[in-house]
Amino acid sequence: MNFPNAPVVVVGLGQLGSVLSEGFLRAGYPVVPVLRRTRPEALSQITPEPALVLVTVGEDDLAPAVSRLPSAWRSKLGLVQNELLPDQWLTLQVTDPTVAIVWFEKKAGRPIHDVLPTVVSGPRADLVGEALDALGVPKRIAPEEELLEELVAKNLYILVLNLAGLEAEGVAGDLLAAHRPLFDALTGEVLELQRALVTSAARGSAARGSAAAQLDDDRLRATLERAIASDPAHGLAGRSAPRRLERNVDLARRLGLTLPTFERLAQRFLPSAGAVPTAGAVPTAGAVPTAGAVPFETPASPKRPT
Numbered sequence: 340m341n342f343p344n345a346p347v348v349v350v351g352l353g354q355l356g357s358v359l360s361e362g363f364l365r366a367g368y369p370v371v372p373v374l375r376r377t378r379p380e381a382l383s384q385i386t387p388e389p390a391l392v393l394v395t396v397g398e399d400d401l402a403p404a405v406s407r408l409p410s411a412w413r414s415k416l417g418l419v420q421n422e423l424l425p426d427q428w429l430t431l432q433v434t435d436p437t438v439a440i441v442w443f444e445k446k447a448g449r450p451i452h453d454v455l456p457t458v459v460s461g462p463r464a465d466l467v468g469e470a471l472d473a474l475g476v477p478k479r480i481a482p483e484e485e486l487l488e489e490l491v492a493k494n495l496y497i498l499v500l501n502l503a504g505l506e507a508e509g510v511a512g513d514l515l516a517a518h519r520p521l522f523d524a525l526t527g528e529v530l531e532l533q534r535a536l537v538t539s540a541a542r543g544s545a546a547r548g549s550a551a552a553q554l555d556d557d558r559l560r561a562t563l564e565r566a567i568a569s570d571p572a573h574g575l576a577g578r579s580a581p582r583r584l585e586r587n588v589d590l591a592r593r594l595g596l597t598l599p600t601f602e603r604l605a606q607r608f609l610p611s612a613g614a615v616p617t618a619g620a621v622p623t624a625g626a627v628p629t630a631g632a633v634p635f636e637t638p639a640s641p642k643r644p645t
Contacts, residue, residue, distance in 0.1 A: 344368045345390035347466075348382075348412065350404055355419060356395035358445045362470030383409040391437065391463050393417040399582070405431045417463060421497045422583070423490055424533075426540035437461030438486060440493045442566070443476050453477055454570045455562075458493075460486040487553045491533045492562040498529045499563065501583050502601075504575025505608050512571025515564065521600070526563065528598040530556055532587060535594045585609055 346369040349360050360370045371386050373379055392412045396404045398420050405416070405428075417437040418428060428436050442455040456477040459467045464480045471478040481489055500511055502525055507518040514522040534554055541550040567573070588605045591598050 345388060346371045346386055347470075348373060348386060348389045348392040348415075350379075350392065350394040350408070351396040351400075353395065353397075354445055354447070355441065356393075358451065358474065359393060359395065359419070359467075359470055362474040362476075365473035366469040368466075368470075379407050379412070380409050383411055387411060389415055391415055391417050391466055393419065393467075395419050397579075398422050398586075401427065402431060405433065415463070417461070417467060422494050422586070424494075424536055424540070425487065425490075426536070429540075435462055437463040437467060438490070439467050440489050442493070451476060452570070454566050454573070458489045460489070484553070487537065487550065488555065488559065491530075491537070491554055492559050494533055495526065495529050495559055495563050496566050498583060498587065499525045500567075500573070501576050501580040502529075502587075502604060504577075505580050505584065505604055507575065509575065510571060511567045511573040511575065514575075515567060524600040526560060528600050529587075530554075530559060532591050532594070532596060532598065532601075535596055536590065539594060581608055 344367050347360075347363045348371045349356050349363075350373040352360065352372050352374065356372075360372070363370050368390060371382065371389065373382065389412065392408065392415045394401065394404055394408075394416065401418070401420055408416075413433055414435075416428075416433050417439065419439045419441055423438070428434075438460050440458040440460075442457045443451050443453045445451050451474060453476060456479045457471055458479050458481050459471070460481040460483060468478050468480055499514070499522065503514055503518060503521055507514065507521055509517060537550045537554065584601070584604055588598075588601050588609070591601055
């Protein structure tokens with residue numbers, strides 16, 4: 340089969356990477372997968388000018404995955420991770436990625452389920468939009484100035500549902516009724532942490548003020564409640580919830596924040612909750628990669644919040 344379009348490289352073929360690969364194929368783009376055994380540098384010799392290099396690995400694997408990519412691909416990078424903030428890609432020396440804030444879920448054997456329209460921003464947003472259109476996924480192309488708040492809105496949803504689900508039984512809709520005190524406490528603390536991460540990463544007082552001004556707490560809370568109302572039967576804590584708690588408690592401690600609900604959950608659900616991180620540089624709002632091979636090929640999770 341002949342394709343008139345340049346190929347799309349997809350790093351990681353878990354559930355999300357597989358779905359998006361299907362979308363690109365339906366839209367007429369050949370897909371070149373990067374799996375665990377793949378040597379990206381060698382692959383770049385036969386695919387020197389991809390239309391997009393979409394990294395779909397999990398949060399903990401983002402840094403090692405990007406570090407393995409050839410420099411020629413860096414200008415074509417696309418990111419889809421949760422808990423993502425701009426300082427993470429800047430730390431990896433990626434200056435202008437295309438970012439997809441995925442608000443749909445795909446489980447094995449089930450059709451795609453949309454919570455909110457997926458938001459795409461960046462130089463290749465239209466290309467990602469073609470794949471989403473081919474899949475029938477609603478989308479919105481967002482200008483650069485809206486990207487930060489859109490990222491924080493998704494981070495808020497992911498963290499509140501996952502962390503609340505460690506302690507509360509039920510589904511997302513129950514948080515607004517049966518577990519409202521827990522919901523309100525976690526929402527406030529996640530927003531405090533997200534704002535601190537954004538402002539600490541900005542260079543200079545003017546930059547910090549500008550970054551903080553892009554975040555509107557009322558809009559963020561409204562987006563969170565709208566997402567829950569759109570899918571009230573959505574599950575709470577997925578299997579990644581303890582790791583999300585561990586990662587964010589560590590970030591909060593490094594920033595000197597006092598987040599009582601985070602700490603209480605850490606004492607209950609993290610064996611090493613009392614460990615105090617070593618003082619050092621301002622933390623990047625991302626994961627510390629686990630030593631070992633880069634798991635480019637991630638297994639699909641049977642139960643994981645979007």
